[in-house]
Amino acid sequence: MGVNSYNITAADKERFDQDGYWISPKLLDDETIERLRGAHERIWKKDYDGAGMPLHDFKLPDNPFALRKFDNGWWINDEVHSVVTDMNLGKMAAELLNEDEIRLWHDQVIYKPGTSGQETNAGNVGWHQDYGYWRASSTLNMITVWIALQDTDLNNGGMMTILGSHKWGSIEGSDTFFEQDMTKLKQRFATREWVEEPCILKAGQASFHHALTFHGSSTNLTDQPRLSVVAHLMPGDASYKEGRARHDNVRLLGPRPQFGQKFDNEFFPLLYSK
Numbered sequence: 001m002g003v004n005s006y007n008i009t010a011a012d013k014e015r016f017d018q019d020g021y022w023i024s025p026k027l028l029d030d031e032t033i034e035r036l037r038g039a040h041e042r043i044w045k046k047d048y049d050g051a052g053m054p055l056h057d058f059k060l061p062d063n064p065f066a067l068r069k070f071d072n073g074w075w076i077n078d079e080v081h082s083v084v085t086d087m088n089l090g091k092m093a094a095e096l097l098n099e100d101e102i103r104l105w106h107d108q109v110i111y112k113p114g115t116s117g118q119e120t121n122a123g124n125v126g127w128h129q130d131y132g133y134w135r136a137s138s139t140l141n142m143i144t145v146w147i148a149l150q151d152t153d154l155n156n157g158g159m160m161t162i163l164g165s166h167k168w169g170s171i172e173g174s175d176t177f178f179e180q181d182m183t184k185l186k187q188r189f190a191t192r193e194w195v196e197e198p199c200i201l202k203a204g205q206a207s208f209h210h211a212l213t214f215h216g217s218s219t220n221l222t223d224q225p226r227l228s229v230v231a232h233l234m235p236g237d238a239s240y241k242e243g244r245a246r247h248d249n250v251r252l253l254g255p256r257p258q259f260g261q262k263f264d265n266e267f268f269p270l271l272y273s274k
């Protein structure tokens with residue numbers, strides 16, 4: 001159980017810097033993929049590991065085609081814990097971001113049902129920037145690792161990124177994950193060259209995207225769900241930034257957090273230190 005090690009090359013880094021995302025080689029072996037698929041099954045049945053409480057409760061949506069998303073799976077699931085805190089993920093993130101230390105910001109366990117060909121928006125993830133949600137963090141230099149638990153392409157609702165959009169800066173109102181009208185969002189955000197790049201992944205591969213890279217995903221037209229585990233990572237010295245935006249992570253700093261306080265307690269495990 002774990003993530004294979006991989007040394008980021010100069011070409012990988014160049015690709016990430018230019019495009020705002022990079023696709024890794026296969027990082028998980030088949031047994032780990034199976035265990036994470038099992039983790040999904042257990043999480044959706046509320047079968048939790050350990051004696052702790054989940055970050056949030058949930059009810060499975062009435063609409064069978066709606067996206068399911070669970071945050072901080074690592075708190076209550078051993079397999080998710082082991083993968084999203086793996087040193088090798090942290091090292092790749094550190095090399096792509098040019099940072100010395102990497103911590104976990106939070107994770108997500110995402111399940112997109114298959115619609116067997118029915119056109120519906122219920123499983124869509126609207127075009128958004130992750131940093132649109134993360135303005136409470138002092139740094140833009142954060143990264144998302146989206147790990148595929150089956151072969152993934154546009155047919156089963158795979159992610160698309162907008163090439164080079166991480167160079168556009170932090171766009172006002174880009175916290176639009178839950179808006180499902182992709183056309184309307186494109187009209188709003190496509191004020192510059194808008195090139196949609198599909199993230200085509202084999203099971204066990206991951207896509208690493210910058211916190212400012214616009215991305216989203218559409219319908220899973222197959223008859224199988226699209227499963228993924230996602231690690232959102234930050235530099236070791238990220239701290240609470242004063243501003244308008246709030247984030248659930250701020251509560252994890254304690255009852256009276258201070259602006260400038262580092263997100264460096266046990267809720268934000270250190271994955272890697274150079």
Ligand SMILES: O=C(O)CCC(=O)C(=O)O
Nearest residue numbers: 110125144146159217230
């Ligand atoms: O699962 C998806 O389609 C999108 C997930 C996402 O927005 C993310 O991992 O940052």
